[in-house]
Amino acid sequence: MSHSNWSGCCCLQCIPEKEVGIVEDLGACQFKRLIGEGPSCICWPLQSVAGRLSLRVQQLDVRCETKTKDNVFVQVAVAVQYRVVTESAYDAWYRLTSPASQIQAYVFDVVRSTIPRMELDQAFESKDDIAQAVLDQLQRVMKDYGYSIVNTLVTDMSPDLKVKQSMNEINAAKRLKEAASHQAESEKIKQVKAAEAEAEARYLSGLGVARQRKAIMQGLQQSVSEFSGEVDGATPKDVMDILLLSQYFDTLSSVGANSLILEHDPATVAQLHSQISAGFMSSIKEKLVKSVEEKSDLLA
Template structure:
């Protein structure tokens, strides 16, 4: 519904306030409802102001401390103060232009002190500074500033591309660091695993050789006790020849093996037994105190 008045009567809608004049001078405020005036006494309803919250979007272009041109979109919510509606009616002809001018002034004084990164981080402080300044100024004209929101910060397109490239390069650098650390860990773990495998393999070989040595010693002792007149060397030669022929037999039974034969014969077995015997004697002499 709109506000209506007919000479001696007027109806002021809810969320509105009427301004009453008498002989051209401010006489009083008319709250929502039906009001009667005396035209003979010079009374009339000069105008009606809405007390609803209004919104004003202001787009500002300015430059930051690091010479980056940006556009800022501010949204200002304001309303008429009912008690001071006469100031709002008589003092300002165009409140939107007044608010916009003060927003331009405050933002262009504050933003050049900040870098582009600081502006993004401190946009709440920028909005608060604009709010504080507008409250002091517009309050004297009968307007209350409810909220100010810094809705958007839009750098130049070239600056946005550069910022995205910088961010991408930093992410790639960080990814390379993490990848290098991961590869380092894998190499270290692999080296530790190889060292552990070689260590365990060495222990296994040592135990195997110890078991072979113990078995040969036991066989030699048993054979010497059971067959009188045989020496340990003869028994050792017999065991080596037996193992030699067992190996030849195994190679012959396996058709899938690829085998390289070298000159060999029973005489070579004796030479091998001599080498083994000498090695065992040298090891035993080395352990002797």
């Protein structure tokens, strides 16, 4: 806005583009009329152009310090974009001396009455709400003075440096906690999967051993049956003795191949056979005793 008098020549006055001229009577210094952009004629020296108002959109940057609900002081930067309404240029020129000071005062009033009701995190999340509150207040007030508020923006909100550092440390600690939790969960999953794999391996190993033993028993049974059938006078006991002796010699071969020393006694096979027979007989005896006791209980 410019309030300087026009220094043109006599009756012909030229107003630059996007401006409006204020014409006054020279003697009474009273408002006469408005003249638009371009050349205009006035009744000089009875009239003169007292000043010009820019119709362009202007911006006023306002910084305001205030306190949040949780007692944190913040610097709030608000950008106000405004312009003169052409039809209300009279009010803009005569009713308001300093529009920038007026706008700044209302920005201070709105910011300092809005942010103290919010905590710091909420204030950062509500920047659009703060800007809208400033816009509504300024539009309602500045309209009477011939100014239109185009837009208001909260361009910055800066707490104290120590508060910033504390917020960064809190955020870093929170993320470290989440990372530790995810890492622990990952380790848990690894251990559970390893335990499941080990259990499955042992199960499959047990199945393999059981199948191996079953195959061995089936092979022994088949060998005993075939040998007894083809050799006259051979009993199953004779066949089992031969098989035990064969297994014993295979064991000695395996031990020798691994550079191990094992005491050998020819009576070992007979002792082994006696132990296996005694074990079978003991098991059969226990089963018979148990069966007799169960039948006695039923008869009683």
